[in-house]
Amino acid sequence: MNIPSEIGSHTKLAEHAYRIRRYALQMGEVQGQGYVGQALGYADVLAVAYCHAMSYKPSDPEWEGRDRFLLSHGHYAIAFYAALLEAGVIPEDELETYGSDDSRLPMSGMATYTPGMEMSGGSLGQGLPIAVGIALGLRLKGNPAFVYNSMSDGELDEGSTWEAAMGAAHHGLSNLICLVDINNQQADGPSTKVMGFEPLADKWAAFGWHVQRVNGNDLPAVIAAFDTARNLQEARPRVILFDTLMGKGVPFLEAREKNHFIRVDPHEWQQAIEILDQARGAV
Amino acid sequence: MSTTAKKPRLTTSAMIASIASEGQRVKAAPFGKALVELAQQRADIVGLTADLAKYTDLHLFAQAYPERFFQMGMAEQLLMASAGGMAKEGFIPFATTYAVFGTRRAFDFVHQVIAEENLNVKMCCALPGLTTGYGPSHQATEDIALMRGIPGMTIIDPCDALDTEQAVPQIAAHAGPVYMRLLRGNVPLVLDEYDYTFELGKAKMLRDGKDVLVISSGILTMRALEVAKALESDSVDVGVLHVPTIKPLDTATILAEASRSGRLVVVAENHTAVGGLGEAVATALLTAGVTPPFYQIALPDAFLDAGALPTLHDRYGISTEAMVTAIKGWLG
Numbered sequence A: 001m002n003i004p005s006e007i008g009s010h011t012k013l014a015e016h017a018y019r020i021r022r023y024a025l026q027m028g029e030v031q032g033q034g035y036v037g038q039a040l041g042y043a044d045v046l047a048v049a050y051c052h053a054m055s056y057k058p059s060d061p062e063w064e065g066r067d068r069f070l071l072s073h074g075h076y077a078i079a080f081y082a083a084l085l086e087a088g089v090i091p092e093d094e095l096e097t098y099g100s101d102d103s104r105l106p107m108s109g110m111a112t113y114t115p116g117m118e119m120s121g122g123s124l125g126q127g128l129p130i131a132v133g134i135a136l137g138l139r140l141k142g143n144p145a146f147v148y149n150s151m152s153d154g155e156l157d158e159g160s161t162w163e164a165a166m167g168a169a170h171h172g173l174s175n176l177i178c179l180v181d182i183n184n185q186q187a188d189g190p191s192t193k194v195m196g197f198e199p200l201a202d203k204w205a206a207f208g209w210h211v212q213r214v215n216g217n218d219l220p221a222v223i224a225a226f227d228t229a230r231n232l233q234e235a236r237p238r239v240i241l242f243d244t245l246m247g248k249g250v251p252f253l254e255a256r257e258k259n260h261f262i263r264v265d266p267h268e269w270q271q272a273i274e275i276l277d278q279a280r281g282a283v
Numbered sequence B: 001m002s003t004t005a006k007k008p009r010l011t012t013s014a015m016i017a018s019i020a021s022e023g024q025r026v027k028a029a030p031f032g033k034a035l036v037e038l039a040q041q042r043a044d045i046v047g048l049t050a051d052l053a054k055y056t057d058l059h060l061f062a063q064a065y066p067e068r069f070f071q072m073g074m075a076e077q078l079l080m081a082s083a084g085g086m087a088k089e090g091f092i093p094f095a096t097t098y099a100v101f102g103t104r105r106a107f108d109f110v111h112q113v114i115a116e117e118n119l120n121v122k123m124c125c126a127l128p129g130l131t132t133g134y135g136p137s138h139q140a141t142e143d144i145a146l147m148r149g150i151p152g153m154t155i156i157d158p159c160d161a162l163d164t165e166q167a168v169p170q171i172a173a174h175a176g177p178v179y180m181r182l183l184r185g186n187v188p189l190v191l192d193e194y195d196y197t198f199e200l201g202k203a204k205m206l207r208d209g210k211d212v213l214v215i216s217s218g219i220l221t222m223r224a225l226e227v228a229k230a231l232e233s234d235s236v237d238v239g240v241l242h243v244p245t246i247k248p249l250d251t252a253t254i255l256a257e258a259s260r261s262g263r264l265v266v267v268a269e270n271h272t273a274v275g276g277l278g279e280a281v282a283t284a285l286l287t288a289g290v291t292p293p294f295y296q297i298a299l300p301d302a303f304l305d306a307g308a309l310p311t312l313h314d315r316y317g318i319s320t321e322a323m324v325t326a327i328k329g330w331l332g
Helices: A010-031 A036-053 A074-087 A092-097 A127-141 A153-157 A159-170 A200-206 A219-231 A251-255 A268-282 B030-041 B059-064 B076-088 B099-105 B107-115 B143-148 B161-173 B219-232 B251-258 B277-288 B309-315 B320-331
Strands: A068-071 A147-152 A176-182 A210-215 A238-243 B026-028 B045-049 B069-071 B092-098 B122-126 B154-156 B178-182 B186-188 B204-207 B212-216 B238-242 B245-247 B264-272 B294-299
Touching: A010 A036, A010 A074, A010 A092, A010 A219, A010 A268, A036 A074, A036 A147, A036 A176, A036 A219, A036 A251, A068 A074, A068 A127, A074 A092, A074 A147, A127 A147, A127 A159, A127 A176, A127 B076, A127 B107, A147 A153, A153 A159, A153 A176, A159 B076, A176 A219, A200 A210, A200 A238, A210 A219, A219 A238, A251 A268, B026 B030, B026 B161, B030 B045, B030 B059, B030 B161, B045 B076, B059 B069, B076 B092, B076 B099, B076 B107, B092 B099, B099 B107, B099 B122, B099 B143, B099 B178, B143 B154, B143 B178, B143 B245, B143 B264, B154 B161, B161 B178, B161 B186, B204 B219, B204 B251, B212 B219, B212 B251, B212 B277, B212 B320, B219 B238, B219 B264, B219 B320, B238 B251, B245 B277, B251 B277, B264 B277, B264 B320, B277 B294, B294 B320, B309 B320
Parallel strands: A068 A147, A147 A176, A176 A238, A210 A238, B045 B069, B045 B092, B092 B122, B122 B178, B154 B178, B212 B238, B212 B264, B264 B294
Antiparallel strands: B026 B186, B154 B245, B204 B238
């Protein structure tokens, strides 16, 4: 069972984040594609969520006392499976089935396929309103678990996100923590050009939320943000806005022209893994 | 020009117009009362609405169980998704709004959040079909067509107060998503005069007849029974098969009744002719090779007018008089 650890060892968490990145690249290589840029960028947040902040039992993904984690951005499945592998929810040998017929690891996250997957994401903007219902349900049952909704910045365009933001604040849902990955990339280009969302912290604050905005690739900052959100004694929902760098940890991918779907050539997967391994050795 | 002369009172196109005809026996708020009664027995029942508790009779539940009632504001996507979230936590959410908003507005949330995971949400949506004079913004003429397209969705179209109150505990007991058309306010009471009980998934013969078989759902079953009485004086014998569960369809009963020779089959529904009971029955009959003379009484494939309900029901062929005329015409 994983229980929240208050002593955040960012060295230990850096190792978890490294492994999450490596799993994601390995899965990417299986299919020759995947949202690996997002996975690399978001790995630090997932490492802190699954290896520091959350309570769960790897062998019992439906344990009633678990913190719920909703992957609203279903296309981040590759990143999420990597976190579930690291958390021990999914066995490592299943990695090679990623995206294949009859695999439990489809390319877009689906609740009915994968242990530990709490919702079928992909139709964006649905995670946060579901989280509102789960948070209300937990509160009604007297269950002290948290519900985390993980979403992309593109989902800020969806009206349902803001319906839920209002609803969560109206109902004073202090057991709801929303995580937003801000990498400024959507299908048609930079989020700021597709539909500007700034000033984002002000928007959430105006909706009645406790807001933090941190560098999502700065592990000590990410740890501190999770700890603050969990320990806050205020009857309102919490959001953490994470600014992240797509491709983080693999410099040639970090530098690649940014778009929603980073192109990786067949020979580059192993190259990326080697770079990751070397960087870890350097640490 | 100004005048002080009193104008004659016009018929109303108000949003909330009773579907009960003058002098008809009614029961007040059968859905709300049945839900309160059920909630006494089942602690897992919760109620959610999108700013329409009063107009879906859910206010009775809210008054009786305030801790189990959740106001979601005028936000139907949130309504359906949060109902799904509560179902994930083991509750049986009854989510209410108007049928136009529950289906058209929130469709992807019903589809992806609720139905794709087979969640135990009961969507009870008022003003189904043509039961308001407010025009297309409020007339849910295609709600059943939309919901029929969703795998695993159970669809209920009750006729009256009795159907409604008996359906409530049964849809709660059913595992999986349910869409129920909601009759609210003073709801006609009709089926207590027949040897009838609501059974989820079952079509029931309300009266037999050798000349015409009307297969109907919702308030058009009430109309069909009136039609049958009216045609008695013309020596036309009309049977009425009530089909309150549109999906899954009770194909066996429908085929058994429609196979009896010598009867016109008329499917009557308070819904567009596209994608509702009529097409479902037609498919069932053709697939089984049962081909009686077949007619459809349904709303046209059009955006309907605003106006008073009696005017509109006449205009679109679902008033008792219009149905009598149509059936006589088909009989020749």
